Amino acid sequence: MKTRNIYLIGILLPTLLILGSCNSIKNLKTAVEYDKQADFNTYESYKFDKELSYSDTHDNYSSQNQRAFENAIHDQLKKKGLEETETPNLHINFFVVDTQESQSITHTSYRNQRYGGMAHVDTYIKEYELGTLVIDLVDVSANKLVWRGLANGIITGKQDDMEKTINEAVKAILSKYPPKS
Template sequence: MKLLRLCTLILIVTLTSCSTVKVTTDYDTKVDFNSYKTFAFHKKGIDKATISDLDKKRVMRAIEAEMVAKGFTKSNDPDILISIFNKTRERVTVNNNNFGMGWGWGWGWNPWMWGGMSQANVNQYTEGTLFIDFIDRRKNELVWQGIGSGAMKFSNPERKDKRIKEFVKEIIERYPPGS
């Protein structure tokens, strides 16, 4: 019974650890972010992203939805331009789970401790990193950057869309700084 609970716990931790997005941000501390009210996409920057055009559309739709939800307006004369780029790399994790070790009585070596169960779990996945840049349009300077990294597993377009929305939401939640 304890073994079943332990296996279930390990499975839950493994599955949830793959679904998280690690986010970092950087920004210009001299900028008044409250002055930005409107946005548009920086086509030249987005065109350089190495993802498919369909994924670019997914990312841009997700960014637009998050920005509008924060009270920003999409404009032809924007305060900030939003650009994206991405990186991917293959990752492998190996976890060695030892079950049954430590059974026995007394101090020191115990011959009845042998026979525990050991299992190695190997997980191969693609880690993706999405960069979202906010550029002051009038100064043409980068003022804020959000970076999200996490596992990317897409078995169908609906799951891909959901994962991209999750990445964008986690990143945009950190804008503006101090919010």
């Protein structure tokens, strides 16, 4: 019985960890800044700005993904009680910045005395894509930015996973709207 439990732990635990780690964004960090004078209770409607600053700097950010960003933002704002109209209180603008980053990683291992006891050093370069999504809410009547949220993380998914990545990032950002005073 004990052997069976150890076997199950040895098989199931790594499997669960692997499945749990299939997120499409690693190390997601969010930040928010907002106008402390703005009354966020008065904002009831929004519209996407006609001149979106959408960045198409990488294949991950196709027009299909732009629609996914808009849909995710729409869904989250709708959950917050805002509705999309032609005469909104808020204009929504978002943009994406992605950069290719690299990190040098060095591992040192020591060989057994039988092989001379020498150190062996391996160095390799890890390359990854760092993505940043910025969502701006602009007060239409004052023509002033009143809220900005951003999410930053390492993008690990492929194009097929991009909608999940987008939804994760948008949900994380807009979970902080409206700001708690």
